[in-house]
Amino acid sequence: MQVVLLERIEKLGQMGEVVSVKPGYARNFLLPKQKAMRATKANLEHFENQRVQLEADNLKRRDEAVKVSSTLEGLTVSLIRQAGDSGQLYGSVNTRDIAETVTKSGVTIDRSQVVLNKVIKTLGLHDVKVVLHPEVSVDIVVNAARSAEEAELQLRSGGKVTSSHEDDDVVDEAEEVTEEVVETAAESEE
Secondary structure (H helix, E strand, O other): OEEEEOOOEOOOEOOOOEEEOOHHHHHHHHOOOOOEEEOOHHHHHHHHHHHHHHHHHHHHHHHHHHHHHHHHOOOEEEEEOOEOOOOEEEEEEOHHHHHHHHHHOOOOOOHHHEEOOOOEEEOEEEEEEEEEEOOEEEEEEEEEEOOHHHHHHHHHHOOOOOOHHHHHHHHHHHHHHHHHHHHHHHHHHO
16 A cells, blocks of 8 residues: 655655555555555645644654753663562563653653563563654663662663572582582592
């Protein structure tokens, strides 16, 4: 199906381009969200008449997004969640959770603006992309932790904080393996 794009769409094209897309993508996403319109002769004429106004509106929205992006740049939000000893969350962090936390920090964003490449199911620091405008996006850091103190430790250390007994278990296992290797080597020399 041929459509005329009414705004820039990543991996598809710029505003005003006539592109060919699958009918389902056009019917279910582009047309209902008014990101495109069918490429008929009447629609092309209507688009050309409205082009200047559409470009001016797009430029205004882009400028506002750039201002907001300067506020969001380098933002770190902490989400307190329950998790097991291994660092696995009981549940996950979703786009709604992130959008609500960012909004509480002073910048209003919608959950549809948060892009998660993978589901957050572990404790630690996670990079998340926020798309403010089709041409403006910013990366923020989501800090998933069990408590506020743990969140602070993770920020300072730059990663997931493991409990001390886990570290002791790893050291004990490493010492046992080393002793076994030494004993095996001593037996093979005899």
